[in-house]
Amino acid sequence: MSDQEQGGGETYAGSGVDIAAGELAVERIKEKVRSTFRPEVIGDIGGFGGLFEFPSHRYRHPVLVSSTDGVGTKALVAQKVGRFDTIGVDLVAMCVDDLACQGAEPLFFLDYIAVGTLDPDHIEQLVEGVAEGCRTAGCALIGGEMAEHPGSMEPGEFDLVGFATGVVERDQIITGEHVGTGDRIIGLPSPNLRSNGYSLARRVLLDVAGRSLDDPAWDGARHSLGEELLQPSVIYSPAIAELVRHVDVRGVAHITGGGIPGNLNRSLGRHHDAIIDRRTWEVPPIFGEIQRLGRVADDEMARVFNMGIGMAVIVPAEDAHKTLDVLRTAGHRAVEIGEVEKGHGTVRYV
Structure with missing residues (x-):
């Protein structure tokens, strides 16, 4: 029986927005x-804003730092595979790093x-990934929004965006201004694409090469291409926080x-x-694949992908x-x- 036949007229559910499903999703993600x-x-979940008491006793001259990012077209891979429990980690990584x-x-x-359509199971998986990323990074997930967009997004489609706030002592902000000739650059490995370059990766692997996400990631791989492309990003921020306690870190670049x-030059x-x-x-095998x-040129690969280095830090030679x-x-x-070396703010390969 239609809403009109029941005498109720038009409803929000009839337009494609399910308030009850949203309430169920909220209950399932609370813990x-x-x-x-x-x-x-x-406080707890459910307020109009998240409340966070600033840890002022730990800082002399604190400066707040904010960042926002998304997961890009990696979301389309998650959608095709039907797996949503890892991509939230990527979201946190992109912001906190x-x-x-x-x-x-x-x-x-x-x-x-x-x-497009709010599915509590789908939301629960997405938020579990975000929560896992927050636990790894040591930050609190204090708020969020779930929006159902029937008509502009198809059922199963989703987008994921994050916002992070951090704090640093004003006299300890890393700006790159103290980088000097002879400093060493240390790379932290990335075993995968993280959340960058997926438009090119999907075009080459799925459209040009005609690969299936169920195929082996490469010849001899024991896992599928879909599993490879959905590997979550490494979260580096706890390691960087530990490093700055021991070493004069002069520059840090998140390789996205x-x-x-295009990123290390920002710290020079x-x-x-x-x-x-x-x-x-x-270099991890997926990049070679x-x-x-795709017969992609070396320079284009280096300009689009992290190529196996997810974060780089610049330190004095004696601290390497x-x-x-x-x-x-x-x-x-x-x-x-x-x-x-002395120069003009560029990155060169040898």
Whole structure:
């Protein structure tokens, strides 16, 4: 029986928005959200705004740092595979690792989820990934929004956006202005694409090469292409936070869209160049697969993808070994990938 036959006229549900499904989704994610709370979180889920008591006793001259990002067309891969429990980690990584580039500790996080049709199972998986990322980064998920957009998005389609706020002492902000000739560049490995370059990766692998997401990721791989492309991003911010406690970190670059050349240059200043030795780290196989199948030029690969380095830090030469020790102790197989020379703010490969 239609809404009109019941005498109720038009309804929100009839237009494609299910309020009851939204309420059910909120109930199912509450414990996941609470699992991220820090002592500074005030109140609980359900308010009009998230409350966070600033930890002023720990800072002399605190500066707030904010960042926002999304997961790009990696969301389309998750949609095709039907797996949504990892991409929330990517969302957190994209935001908090940007904060880490200025030496900031992530405090709290908010997410925005837009869907064509609100499915509580779908939302629960997405938020579980966000919560996992927040727990890894040490920040609290204190708020968010779920929006159902019938007509503008198809059922199963979604977009995911995040917002992170962190704090750093004013005299400890990492700006790159103290980078000097002879400084060493240390790379933190990335085993996958993270959340960048997926438009090119999907075009090459799925459209040009005609691969299926169920196919092996490459010849001899024991996992599928879909699993490879949905591997979550490494979250580097806890390791960077530990490093700045021990070493004079002069520059940090999060290697996202633009690759090493388009991100490391942002940490150099105008009077220095970064000289990167490509031979110092192993490039994960997925990048070689994309390049081979798409006949992508070396320069284009370097400009689009991280090519196996997800974060780079610049430290004095005398601190290079200590930096490697700290980062390796934090769980990253860090390697020295280059050094700083006088120049004009560019990145060059040897």
